[in-house]
Amino acid sequence: MSQPQGRLLGLGVGPGDPELITVKALRLLQQAPVVAYFAGRGRKGHAYASIESHLQPQQIQLRLEYPLTTETVSGPLSYDQIIAAFYDRSALSVAAHLHEGRDVAVICEGDPMLYGSYMYLHDRLAADHPHQVVPGVCAMLGGAAMLGTPLVYRDQSLSVLAGTLPAGELHRRIALADAVVIMKLGRQLAKVREVLQELGLEQRALYIERATMETQRMLPLADVDPASSPYFSMILVPGTRWQA
Numbered sequence: 001m002s003q004p005q006g007r008l009l010g011l012g013v014g015p016g017d018p019e020l021i022t023v024k025a026l027r028l029l030q031q032a033p034v035v036a037y038f039a040g041r042g043r044k045g046h047a048y049a050s051i052e053s054h055l056q057p058q059q060i061q062l063r064l065e066y067p068l069t070t071e072t073v074s075g076p077l078s079y080d081q082i083i084a085a086f087y088d089r090s091a092l093s094v095a096a097h098l099h100e101g102r103d104v105a106v107i108c109e110g111d112p113m114l115y116g117s118y119m120y121l122h123d124r125l126a127a128d129h130p131h132q133v134v135p136g137v138c139a140m141l142g143g144a145a146m147l148g149t150p151l152v153y154r155d156q157s158l159s160v161l162a163g164t165l166p167a168g169e170l171h172r173r174i175a176l177a178d179a180v181v182i183m184k185l186g187r188q189l190a191k192v193r194e195v196l197q198e199l200g201l202e203q204r205a206l207y208i209e210r211a212t213m214e215t216q217r218m219l220p221l222a223d224v225d226p227a228s229s230p231y232f233s234m235i236l237v238p239g240t241r242w243q244a
C-alpha cells in the first residue's frame with residue numbers, strides 16, 4: 001500500500017508579537033513534524049523569530065534561504081528568474097517531506113495569502129497535495145491596532161497598495177481611495193512620501209515600523225529618515241472619522 005501523503009500547511013503567524021498567532025495555527029505548528037520557513041541570507045526571518053519559542057526539539061526545521069539580498073542582479077538571469085528557480089527548488093524540498101508522509105508547516109509572517117511567501121509554494125504544490133491554510137493577523141491590522149486608529153467607517157473602501165508601484169500609479173490610486181495602506185516601503189519611502197505630500201495627505205498619514213514587535217517604532221511621516229526606513233514598515237491613511 002502506498003504511503004499517505006503529508007499535508008502542506010500554510011500557517012499565518014501574525015505580524016510579529018509571538019502572542020498574535022491563532023490557537024489553530026499554534027496547534028498545527030506544534031503537531032507538524034516539519035517546519036519550513038523563508039529567510040534572507042544570514043537572517044533569522046521575521047516569521048521564524050515570532051514562533052521560535054513555540055517549536056519542539058524533535059521537529060525538523062527546513063530553512064528556505066533566499067539567494068538574493070537585494071533586487072540588484074548582475075548576470076544572465078533576471079531577478080524574477082532567479083527567484084522563480086528558488087521557489088521551484090523550495091517546492092521540491094517541501095514535496096520530498098510530503099511524499100514521505102510528513103506534514104510540512106510553512107510559517108508565514110502575517111497572513112499567508114496576503115503578499116505571503118507561502119503563496120509561491122501553494123501555487124506549485126496545492127493542486128497535487130492535501131493542504132490547509134490558516135489565516136493570520138495581517139500586518140496592516142496589527143499596525144492599525146498599535147497606532148490606535150480605526151481604518152474604515154461605514155461605506156468607505158480600503159486600498160492596499162505596494163509602495164513599489166511607480167509614483168504616478170500611486171498618485172492615481174491614492175487620489176481615488178477613502179483609506180489606504182501602503183506596504184513594501186523601505187527604499188520606496190521617499191517616493192511614497194512625496195506622492196502623499198502632492199495629495200495633501202502627509203498629515204493624515206501614519207507611519208509604523210515593525211508593528212507589534214519589540215522593536216516597533218511609530219513616528220510622524222515627516223520625521224522618517226528614508227535611508228533607514230526598514231522593509232517592515234507601512235503607511236496607513238485612515239478613512240475620515242465618521243461621527244456616530
Ligand SMILES: C[S@@+](CC[C@H](N)C(=O)[O-])C[C@H]1O[C@@H](n2cnc3c(N)ncnc32)[C@H](O)[C@@H]1O
Nearest residue numbers: 110111114115138139183184210211231232233
Ligand atoms: C511580503 S509582505 C508580507 C505581508 C504579510 N503576509 C501580511 O499579511 O501582512 C511584507 C510587507 O508587509 C509589511 N509588514 C509586514 N509585517 C510588518 C510589521 N510587523 N510592521 C510593519 N509592516 C509590516 C511591510 O510593508 C512589508 O514590506
